């Protein structure tokens with residue numbers, strides 16, 4: 001088809017202005033487009049048109065680019081995001097730097113705060129002679145009020161403390177309470193009469209909801225019935241105003257109790273009674289959240305270990321918090337106890353296994369058994385400052401000495417394992433009430449018993465170990481009061497004298513140099529067959 005015919009066909013019906021487009025028309029008719037190497041010289045008119053055409057093309061190119069960008073952004077979202085943020089990057093970067101700077105300063109501030117807290121805790125520990133071992137030990141309490149501000153304690157509990165006349169926490173309370181409240185397990189060793197009971201009772205009362213259903217929430221083990229009864233009394237005093245179920249496991253209860261329907265938040269027991277109740281009466285302890293072993297070294301003594309094991313096993317709640325408290329904690333017992341505890345913190349107030357510094361201690365050589373009775377009579381004649389506790393090594397000897405003192409018209413009573421629960425409690429109550437001046441006792445009340453105001457402890461029979469000595473004399477010099485401890489010794493006791501003399505020395509009491517020159521005894525226990533006390537004719 002000819003070019004003219006083609007254009008006519010294409011533009012059929014359209015008016016084509018040949019005159020106006022003469023040049024272009026001519027080009028179609030001239031044949032192929034001239035090569036760029038030989039361009040025809042443009043007319044001024046053409047130049048102007050081309051210039052304006054170029055400007056348009058440039059404009060269009062820009063527009064297309066914009067459109068392309070816009071259309072491509074429709075497809076590739078990220079592109080647009082980055083494109084859009086391109087301008088903001090610097091802004092963001094500086095914002096990020098600002099945030100990092102802020103975070104840095106928050107972290108720095110927090111670190112400084114933590115450092116200050118650690119320093120404050122160290123100062124408090126130094127001031128109160130508190131020694132710790134363990135990871136991330138919570139800071140000691142500065143005051144009881146901190147229990148409210150730091151741990152959200154119900155104010156009625158702290159109110160009860162002030163009603164009981166407790167103004168300041170004792171050192172063991174300062175450290176052990178935060179540890180237990182933080183859900184950590186602990187070994188706590190602090191002098192006799194330094195408030196360990198409150199140190200373990202208070203966290204239980206704070207954490208356990210009163211009257212909660214679903215089984216026993218806390219188990220406290222004590223080595224004797226008397227101590228268990230005393231612990232229940234103390235717990236009830238602290239919990240006054242709230243309906244906690246605080247129960248003492250008696251012999252009768254452990255033999256015939258129906259534990260299915262028993263409401264009990266806190267259960268206090270001796271190991272054997274509890275063991276019996278678990279094994280024979282199916283007492284369920286699986287919901288217990290706390291297990292406290294008070295006088296723990298005594299509990300772990302030979303003969304009790306298996307029973308303690310079975311109680312620990314019965315307290316099967318995996319998140320149970322266990323704690324051990326005592327004034328004496330031998331390394332062997334600590335190692336044994338560690339096997340049942342996890343990540344436990346060790347707290348020692350003062351020196352481990354030492355007597356209270358509030359007690360004036362004396363050793364008196366009495367020569368023989370007869371010499372001891374004379375020395376006792378003489379000391380009573382010189383000054384009797386009741387209440388006085390006298391320790392002997394067996395129930396038979398307790399009965400013998402009781403008869404001698406009764407003959408002398410001394411208002412005395414006696415407590416030993418042959419008496420029933422009620423008689424033992426009466427003996428304790430009578431001393432507390434001031435009805436008796438002198439209480440003659442076996443080891444039964446040597447541990448943990450808190451007789452207000454005992455002025456003097458007499459070890460009529462030499463104690464069988466340094467730990468026994470510390471606990472016996474610890475019945476006086478309690479809660480900040482001073483006390484006196486007199487220990488008689490005979491020729492037979494001399495080999496063991498040095499062990500006790502070490503306790504005197506470490507609590508600042510004087511010891512004659514000849515005693516310290518005695519050979520050290522490897523044996524830890526000292527048991528002697530003694531001549532009878534009695535000087536009175538036999539009634540039989």
Ligand SMILES: Nc1ncnc2c1ncn2[C@@H]1O[C@H](COP(=O)(O)OP(=O)(O)OP(=O)(O)O)[C@@H](O)[C@H]1O
Pocket residue numbers: 165166167168169170173190191192193194195196197198326327447448449450474478479
């Ligand atoms: N914060 C306190 N302020 C004043 N007295 C306190 C405080 N805490 C406890 N007590 C009192 O101190 C006495 C001794 O307390 P507790 O019987 O708990 O001593 P302990 O350390 O358990 O002694 P032990 O080793 O002989 O068992 C008690 O009469 C108790 O009421």
